[in-house]
Amino acid sequence: MTSIAFALLFLLTLNVSAQEFKGLDKSPMDAASFPTSYKEANKLIKITYSRPQLKGRAVEELVKEGDVWRVGANEAAELTLYTDMKLGGQLVKAGTYTFYVIPGQKEWTAIINTDLNVWGSYFYNEDNDVARISVPVTTAKESLEAFSIAFDKSEKGVDMHLGWGTIRAAVPFTK
Template sequence: MKQKVLCIVAGILLVAIGSLAYFFLYGTKSYSPEATVVYEQGGTRVSVFYNRPYKKGRQIFGSLVPFGKVWRTGANEPTQLETNVPLKFQDQALPAGRYSVWTIPGEQSWTVILNSEIPRWGINFTGEATRNPQTDVVKVEVPVMHHEKEVVEQFTILLEKSGEEMQLTFLWDQTLVAVPFTAQ
């Protein structure tokens, strides 16, 4: 009898844990849908895969996304950048490959980090980023631009040509951060 009760309890726990894991991995994606943005020109192909959370009336930077703390730059999994050619961010080289994108937002500038590890979720159970700083490949600081007339409701990443350079742009709320880079 005891063994039967233990089997039933174990089965219920297994289903509950499985349901919770499924919700964390797939259920939240309806609130922050996946998107991919691609830049292709000549033999250069750069793509960014990310999840797009909504503002929904919330204060974003300095509150939901705290200043001075590592952010996975989107929702759900960390944002990922993939390139088929080496790139250069400021004076730092990024070999061809796939990288996780992390940021440290600030009021006046952001630190943008490309890391060679891509963790499954991007944060732990306490909400802290799971980035390993020892595997950072590129780490650059760029200025923040504020546009007071327009509010961007859904987090957006753009890849665009800007003169001789390309630009990785983050837009959300009234904040715009542009990261220039070149193909090598």
Template structure:
């Protein structure tokens, strides 16, 4: 019995020792003062990636104090901010070739100078070489609607033409860099070559061109002409008059919209396209009311 008690006592002492040792090794991990961040975003046919660090305000005055005016800034914290593009894009008012680049800036009260540099290995401004710049341009300073505790870079306001803005935000300050994919220019050039100059009779190209003009809010009347040409070649295709009724409605040409919608409706009923039948009947009824008024 004494031996058993002694064994239990030794076990308790050993367990307590292990717990003490374990407690001695406990460490409190501090959060990073400037957390790393990255994002990827498609803009048109381009894939844009950005990596950067996000310093915090922490009660400090940022621009004009922590970040001095009229001096080179890493545009973030820690390692340099890097942008990567999969294809040539319009960046600011310049063409940025496909590849990876560091982003520096010179903040001022009313405008910032944005600097794009080929050296992506830098930590902060140390080692920055102006000779490696590929472009510099200015953007105006705007006041952000919200207060940004964390330094933020975001890519927003993407439209169907492959245009967007990179926004740099911190504290109550915002600057915007316009960017654009080459996709829109490529498609417009194809339309110019094959349809406008080449006078193609390819119904697929005619429809695609009209649909692109509709989607990018271009010349609606020209799109209508292409659709009518496509309908002459293939009068049994539902999608040609269906797109034409949408464009006519945008032009507020309701008589034309009704004519095109009725043509699309007949084709939809023939192929038993239930949801399209319901939609077209509602549109025709609404437009007929508008014309009566």
């Protein structure tokens, strides 16, 4: 009986050790939401995105001016609205969407699109855009190594702040 128990234990151990777990992603996935408190259950908006690092490179090397960008790395960023909101005066119904931008020197075009589960911006289809807005780009004194998104309350709703290196853009969502 001891031999049978040992054989079963060996097989179970072999099976467990055969599992392979992936290492940490070079551009880890993150999420930002508003309200920002983890204790607040009634979120208005949330974005899930990956956070690439500069690693000595310039933002302009990684994000090409005039090209649609997935906002982060890996899969395209997914934006969830928990209530109907407006982007640039265009009503966007509550739901989950892909969020893209088209970077420019002085302004970025923010885009909400119905495509989901897409890698990068390779499959971007303008026909599926729900809303677009152009927002000014500013330069900050502080440089951010990792691409970052944060929300804060505005007079008319919520602003989504995008930052990488010294580049900053604020995308206004209104109720």
